[in-house]
Amino acid sequence: EKHISIQRQLADLEKLADLNEAEKKPCPLCPEEKFKACYNHKLHRHLQNLHWKISVEFEGYRMCICHLPCRLIKPNVVGDQTFSKMGAHYHCIICSATITRRTDMIGHINRHVNKGETESRFITAPAPKSSHEVLKESDAEVQVHPNYSTPQKTDSYFNPKMKLNRQLIFCALAVLCEERKPIECLDAFGATGIMGLQWAKHLRSSVKVTINDCNENSVTMIRENCHLNKMKVIPKTKEDDTDEAVGDGEENIGTIEVTKMDANVIMHLRSFDFIHLDPFGTSVNYLDAAFRNVRNLGIVSLTSTDISSLYAKAQHVALRHYGCNIVRTEYYKELAARIVIAAVARAAARCNKGIEVLLAVALEHFVLVVVRVLRGPSPADDSAKKIKYLIHCQWCEERVFQGGSNMVEENPYQQLPCDCHGSMPGKTAVILGPLWSAALFNTGFLRRMLLETVQYGLEETQPLLKTLICEAECTTLKQFSIHISADENKQEECGVYIKTPDTQLGTGESYLVQRKRKSNEAIRNATKRPKFENSAEHPAFYYNIHRHSIKGMNMPKLNKFLSYLSEAGYRVSRTHFDPMGVRTNAPLAQFKTILVKYSTPTYTGGQAEGTVHLAEDLQVGDHVQAAVDDKAGDGEILEDNKSGVTATITKDCSASCAAD
Numbered sequence: 001e002k003h004i005s006i007q008r009q010l011a012d013l014e015k016l017a018d019l020n021e022a023e024k025k026p027c028p029l030c031p032e033e034k035f036k037a038c039y040n041h042k043l044h045r046h047l048q049n050l051h052w053k054i055s056v057e058f059e060g061y062r063m064c065i066c067h068l069p070c071r072l073i074k075p076n077v078v079g080d081q082t083f084s085k086m087g088a089h090y091h092c093i094i095c096s097a098t099i100t101r102r103t104d105m106i107g108h109i110n111r112h113v114n115k116g117e118t119e120s121r122f123i124t125a126p127a128p129k130s131s132h133e134v135l136k137e138s139d140a141e142v143q144v145h146p147n148y149s150t151p152q153k154t155d156s157y158f159n160p161k162m163k164l165n166r167q168l169i170f171c172a173l174a175v176l177c178e179e180r181k182p183i184e185c186l187d188a189f190g191a192t193g194i195m196g197l198q199w200a201k202h203l204r205s206s207v208k209v210t211i212n213d214c215n216e217n218s219v220t221m222i223r224e225n226c227h228l229n230k231m232k233v234i235p236k237t238k239e240d241d242t243d244e245a246v247g248d249g250e251e252n253i254g255t256i257e258v259t260k261m262d263a264n265v266i267m268h269l270r271s272f273d274f275i276h277l278d279p280f281g282t283s284v285n286y287l288d289a290a291f292r293n294v295r296n297l298g299i300v301s302l303t304s305t306d307i308s309s310l311y312a313k314a315q316h317v318a319l320r321h322y323g324c325n326i327v328r329t330e331y332y333k334e335l336a337a338r339i340v341i342a343a344v345a346r347a348a349a350r351c352n353k354g355i356e357v358l359l360a361v362a363l364e365h366f367v368l369v370v371v372r373v374l375r376g377p378s379p380a381d382d383s384a385k386k387i388k389y390l391i392h393c394q395w396c397e398e399r400v401f402q403g404g405s406n407m408v409e410e411n412p413y414q415q416l417p418c419d420c421h422g423s424m425p426g427k428t429a430v431i432l433g434p435l436w437s438a439a440l441f442n443t444g445f446l447r448r449m450l451l452e453t454v455q456y457g458l459e460e461t462q463p464l465l466k467t468l469i470c471e472a473e474c475t476t477l478k479q480f481s482i483h484i485s486a487d488e489n490k491q492e493e494c495g496v497y498i499k500t501p502d503t504q505l506g507t508g509e510s511y512l513v514q515r516k517r518k519s520n521e522a523i524r525n526a527t528k529r530p531k532f533e534n535s536a537e538h539p540a541f542y543y544n545i546h547r548h549s550i551k552g553m554n555m556p557k558l559n560k561f562l563s564y565l566s567e568a569g570y571r572v573s574r575t576h577f578d579p580m581g582v583r584t585n586a587p588l589a590q591f592k593t594i595l596v597k598y599s600t601p602t603y604t605g606g607q608a609e610g611t612v613h614l615a616e617d618l619q620v621g622d623h624v625q626a627a628v629d630d631k632a633g634d635g636e637i638l639e640d641n642k643s644g645v646t647a648t649i650t651k652d653c654s655a656s657c658a659a660d
Contacts, residue, residue: 003091005029005066010052013064017043027051030067056090056105059118063090063105070098094118134228137163138170138458140197142225148192156192156221157280161365162303166195167461168361169301171449172370173199173274174456176299177206178448184208185274188263188286193222193256195276197229200254202456207274210257212266219260231256264289271295277302282309282321287347296375299358302344304367310336326432330397330544333362333577334440340369341436345383354379359449359468360440362577389433395420397548398588399541401437417587439537441472467576474538474571474583476562539571542581548592553599558582564594 007013016028024037029051038046055062065088089098090105094112099105112118132143135158148158176183185207187196196211213219226233234257259266267275267289275290275298277283283302290300304310309317312328312335319325324339326332337360348355352375359370374383389402391412398418403409413421413429420428450465452458470477549555556564558580565572570586584591 002093003066003070003096005051005064005091006061006093007064008061010048013047013051014044017047029064031069034067054102056102056109058093058109061093063093065090065102135160137194138167138198138202140194140201141228142192142194142197143221143228144192145221156218158192158194159365164363164461164464165303165366165368166198167453167458168359168368168449168464169195169276169303169370170198170202170456171452171458171461171465172299172301172359172445173207174203174452175445175448176274177203179297180273181206182208183273184210184271185276186210186212186266186270186272187276187278188212188267188290189278189280190222190258191218193225193258195278196222196256197225197231200231200256201229204254208257209254210259210266210270210272212259212261212263214260214262216260219258222258226256226258229253233258268292273298275300278305280305282306284321284343284347287344288350291348291351291353291373294353294373296373298373299370300344300373301368301370302340304340304369305365307336307365307367310339310362310367324433324435325430327392327394327430329392329399330547331399331541331577331581334541334575335432335435336367337362337369337440337577338435338437340367341371341440342387342434344369344371345387345436348373349380349384352377352380354381354383356442357436357438357440358442358445361464361468386436386438387434388437389431390435390437391415391429392432393418393420393429395424395428396588397543401435401540402431417589437540439472441468441538443469443472446472464576467574470573471575471583472538474573474585476566476573538573539583539585542575542578542583543588543591544578545580545582545595548588548595550596550599552602553596554602555595556598561595561598564598565591568594 004016013028017025022037024039025043026032026037027035027043027046029047035046051064051066052062055064057063067088070089070091087100089100090102091098092105092108092112094109094117097108099108132145133148134141134143135148136142137160142158144158145156148156173183173185182205185196185199187193187199187210190196190211190213193211196209199207200209211222213222223233230253232255234255263277263279263286267286271293273295275294277286277290277300279286281304283304287302290302294300306317306321308314309321311332312318312326315326318339322339322343324342326335326339329335341355341357341360345355348371354374354376355371356374357369357371359368361368385404388404390399391402392399393416396418398416398420400415400417402412402415409415412431416429446465446469450462450469453461453465466477545555545558545561555561558574562572562574562582565582565584565586568586568590570584570590572582572584572586575581575583582591586594
């Protein structure tokens, strides 16, 4: 029989105390000298706070802490007297061992689980299944455990905050389905199977979905979720036909293959057209296996959630996992995306494959990278050449990629546009990397993804994709409207109208991005003669407008500042990496000049903090001095060509100056 400290509910412990017919009842798990008999309400509070609250749960049972003299403890000898101390302990439900600490008990149970020893010799009847919560996302329903959002407490982890990530991956897969059908896709880390269920439910016969997980409980949960969504589960072997059908009288929507093996093993054994990696933490351990058998022109997408290392909070971990030296910068999110892509490119090059980056997104909880695989040593060499080191100035945040030459330079500071090394003492710059130095987006692929969001009604993803398209082209978005063909029965074509001041398309010109349904023969011909969309060479990295603001000055609105940069002849756009970031090809010095030019003083009634008198602290050219002495208006912005000074005139003829 099992020990009395192992019970299912708190009421079972109280029933043990009720066996005593006395008015005052003792605790069944404490000796009388430790806890004296008391009334029911005090006993209930004692059992709940001392025993039940710090119990260890396993398969519906609670292993409560026990204070009975079950565990042999060495007596303490002080002089001629011997003191025996009763120690609190837990009774293991599997092997009946006694463990003193709760953390040790949890580790003890986990070791049993890892060895496959999950059956207790004390349990004769099967434990009742815990009530599963059913969640719905994008027309797919999944059962989850009560602690589904805490990966340490459940095997089938489900994060609702990753909904945007799952929708982006679905759109990328839908675009690939337009190129060739059917395609074999793999969700290497299924967990609850939500992602694979969405693929099979929406894309139907266009995809052959395989959901894999190495945990037995997760595989069981995935099979149950497939039945919940009326999906046919393909059996592993011909003998195992228990999951071949959903049920009598029910129609199968699609088929899904569920496997239980290590992700590296299944990617080594089989070939796929689309592979998604979403492990808990970094995904670098699975890149070699992913690129080993992926088919030509296939897509590999990976989600990295180790943001503490990628966002430079744990720099030693980034050096260990990615072999990359990083520091915290204003563009740390884009730096994280380029670190992951560099690791992907190196893994693909080891398999004689190159990559074409289709999408790179870095948000609060994850970094998503989607690449297309190009077979052959020549694409592999081209991808490897795009991995470079970055020179970053720690004073002004200026940055530039090192040149492609292998020769050692005498003074690498000369590559930086700034002169901080000459004006500041000591070493002012650091070398970061290796990083991916090419484009992060493919404009044509993003447009096709946007069309898929329109077709499948993914409205939450459309604003992000619109921002990515403008960021890829480095243009300011003026008008963005979606148009779908009125004939819903045919659904032959749909398009997106974008009005943008891009110089390549003409200022204010509207253009139509159209997609026509291709026949099977046209799709086959397209796969034989692939034409890759040209990736827009947008400027690398971005500047944060708050980081370069002037103390005591009010900055212009971000949209107005973008128009000022565009009027100056520079390419400019917003970025999804930073809501206050500006992606532009303007040098940092010119960026600051335009920012200062259109900034106004914080205090107009008197001299603002940090401002400088023209006559006392700065020798200004004759042009600005004459304007101050004569009839310069309040708030007027003046520029001096001789001294390179921008001045804002205030009422008391003082000026807020900033050197060019």
